[in-house]
Amino acid sequence: MDWIIKTLQNTPELAIFLTLALGFAVGKVKIKGFSLGSVTGVLLMGVLIGQLGITISPTVKSTFFLIFLFAVGYSVGPQFIHSLKKEGLPQIGFAVIICLCCLVVAWICALVAGFDLGNTAGLLAGANTISAVIGVATDTINQLSISTEQKTSIINQIPVAYAVTYIFGTAGTAWFLASVGPKLLGKDFDKKVREYEQSLGGDIGDNDASMEDAYDGTTFRVIEASSDHFNQPRTAQEVETLLVNRGWPVYIERIRPLNGEIIQEPTAETVINKGDRLVLNGPIDTLIADENAIGKEVADVELLDFKAEAIRVIVTNKDITSITLKSLKTYKERHGVIIRKIYRGKADIPKLNNVKLQRGDVVEIEGRKADVDRFAKYLGYPERPTNITDLLYVGLGIFLGGIIGSLTIRTGNIPLSLSASGGVLIMGIIFGWARSLRPTFGAVPEPAIWLMNNLGLNIFIAVVGINAGPDFITGLKAAGVSLFVAGIFVSIVPMFIGLMLGRFVFKFNPAITLGACAGARTTTAALGAIQDGINSKVPALSYTTTYAIGNTLLIIWGVVIVLLMS
Template sequence: MEWIIKTMQAAPELAIFLTLALGVALGKIKIKGFSLGSVTGVLLMGVLVGQLDLVISPTVKSAFFLIFLFAVGYSVGPQFVQSLKKGGLPQIAFACLVCIACLLTAWGAAIIAGFDIGNTVGLIAGANTISAVIGVATDTINQLTIGSGLKTEMINKIPVAYAVTYIFGTAGTAWFLSSIGPKILGGDIVKQTKEYEASLGGSIQDEDSSLGYAYNGATFRVIQANSSFFDTQRTVQEVEDLLATKGWPVYVERIRPINGVIIQEPTLDNKVSKGDNLVLNGPLETILTDENFIGKEVADIELLDFRVETLKVIVSNKKVQGTTLQELKDSKDRHGVVILKMYRGKATLPLLSNVKVQHGDVLEIEGRKSDVDRFAKSLGFAERPTNVTDLLYMGLGIFLGGLLGSLTFRTGNIPLSLSASGGVLIMGIIFGWLRSRRPTFGAIPEPAIWLMNNLGLNIFIAIVGISAGPDFIAGLKASGLSLFVAGIFVSIVPMLVGLLLGKYVFKFHPAITLGACAGARTTTAALGALEDATKSKVPALSYTTTYAVGNTLLIIWGVVIVLLMS
């Protein structure tokens, strides 16, 4: 053990990865369904490792934090800019007001409790579960015209307050919104959400909301055409028209005529005779229902020997933007293709007929490759799997963001600037939006975004914990209880404000109000709890816009709270 300690003291970079590994493991431990999460686990493990009195260059911490912030901005950029259009203005205003409530509540609680800058920063970061505030505020503290010793003391208090307030910030917010929120909004939340789904093209009678989706997965089955409908020869168009009246559209993908050569890509004019084998493509339950109108299922392995592709497509075609899923379903370009999922930012949207498609949405589609290629081209840009990240684009974005953040204006002795971290966040938003407008450049695959987010943030937090380790216990003893109480106040009050704003000022549907509250506070855990409480994905419709706005403003509050407290 002594050898290991000496090795880490000589090479502190090894301590970072030990902290990362043990912290993630700690964060995964569940007690009655609750876990700390990787960020808090890494922070606490960093504090423990920090007792070894390790010295790590702050440049390492800053570099990983900038990578994380660029990834955050890149991810929310399309939704943030899209929300600025007329249709998203009410949700933008809502998110701004909730974020202002988060700022003012934390500021007020800090003044009442007598917290200094460090504790206040940790309070707003932990109670609002926005870890990035730590880095942004640290940059701003370092710009203040105070002694270096005082700066270090303030910065070391941040992780103490963050750790104390984060647990309730996560679990408490999810509990409050999913359990207390519906009672404040009034009525039967499940019934109200079903009614809202019905207005979007769902079925109010369905117990499982997925049954009301416009599309519900696809399968391929071989059916022999031997019903009375084929007593006279039919065209493919007539067969598909028949099936369309019995349920969701089913398509004829291949034909094997009796004693004939397989027709691999039949047109709507191709003839179907009695006894022909047809490959049908459509939702499983629909095909099983329609089977009786065609004939009986047969095993024809050769006929099913063709390539099926599942593909994600970024919506960038202006003609598609603003259309509903029902209109996409009726599009000729969609023939033979099933829409499996629809993503907007971090949320998976309900596939209800009247849900509108926005620029930057990602549709996951499935079908025969030729059909998928045709439909993808009509939607926008096909995002085929790749492991190549455009490092030129990423590096340039971080560099330009750092330059933007370095611009400083002074009001007396107080410096006003975004700081490098704030500038990189803004530039990430711009670069993410540019990528959605011109998807032919600037690709950063989803797994790379995940790595930049998680590795960047967790290594940053690990170094924060290690650096604060020696002072952590003393800070916890001095302010632990008052911070915990203040954290509950700062977590709950903005959510209460949001519920009342949504109900009485903006007059949102209850499920939309709940989703908007979760988004404005960027609490993904709360979104999951809300979808369980409402038995629907409707809250995700308002989560995306408010998340993009909230994620940006709450991070910038790291600069603002330091200036207010100073």
């Protein structure tokens, strides 16, 4: 054991990876459905390993923190910039107010409880589950004109307050929005949500008006044209129109005439006779739901011998933002292609008739390769699977952001600066937005984004925990209970204010209000709980815009809270 301890002290980089491994293991442990999560797990394991007297250079945590912040900005950039359009202004205003409430409530609680600067920054970070505040606040504290010993003492208090308040910040907020929120938004909550879904072309009662809400994928099936509908010859267009009128976006891909060769690419005018076999493209439940419409499924392996493709496409065509999904399904460019999912930032938005795409959305489509290529070209840029990250783009973005953020204007003893971390976040937003407009450069694959986010943040948190370890227990004993109580207020009060603002001031639909509250607080766990609780994906429509604004402002509050408290 002594040898292991000395080895960790002499090679502290090994302590970081041990902390990561143990932290992720602890973070996955669930007790009655609740888990600490990787960040809190890593922090606690870092504090435990930090008791061994291990010192790690602050350059390590700063480097990985900048990587994390660039990834955050890059991810939310398209939604942040595109939300600035006129139709997104109410949600932007809502998110700004909620973020200000998060800051002000934390500040007031700190003043009432008599917390020092470090505990206040940790309270803001943990109660609002925005881990990046730890790094931004640390950078700002290091610029203050105080002694090194004071800086170290203050900075070591941040993870203490964060750890105490984070658990309720995550679980408490999700519970409050999912369970209490609907009750605070009126007795007719369910009715208003369903009416809003109907206005978007959703499923109401027995009238299935939804676009593709049940699509988790597509399938190709061979159906024999044996129903009475084919007692007289029909064109391919007539058959597809029949299916569309039933609410089924199903396409005819190939035809084997009763007596003839396979028609590889039928046109709208191709004639279909009774007994012909058709390859239909669509979800399996709709293809075989009513055999009287077309006919019965048959086995024909040769007819199904063709290539299909499923890819993701970044929407860059600005003309498409004025088109509803209902209208899009009749466009010739769309023919033969199924829209499986639509991603807007971190949210999977509902595929309802009157929903419109935005530039920067990622659309997952599937169909025959020729059809997919045509529709992908119309939508924007096909995101072909790749494992190559444009490190030139990433490195330049972090460098420029750090340089700009390091510019400082001093007012007396107080530095006014975004700090390097704030500058990198802003530059990440700009670079992410630029990538959504011109996807031919600056590629950072989704797995790379995940790694930059998780590895960057958790290595930063690991170093914070290890360095703060010796002072952690003392700080916890001194302010643990008062921090936990303050954390409840900081977590819940802004959400209560948000529910009231959404209902009485902005007059959002209740589902939109819940999604906007979750987004402004950047709590993905709450979004999932809300959607499960009300059985609707509508909250995702407001989550994306408010998440982009909230994720940016709450991180910047790490600078502001230091200035307020100093």
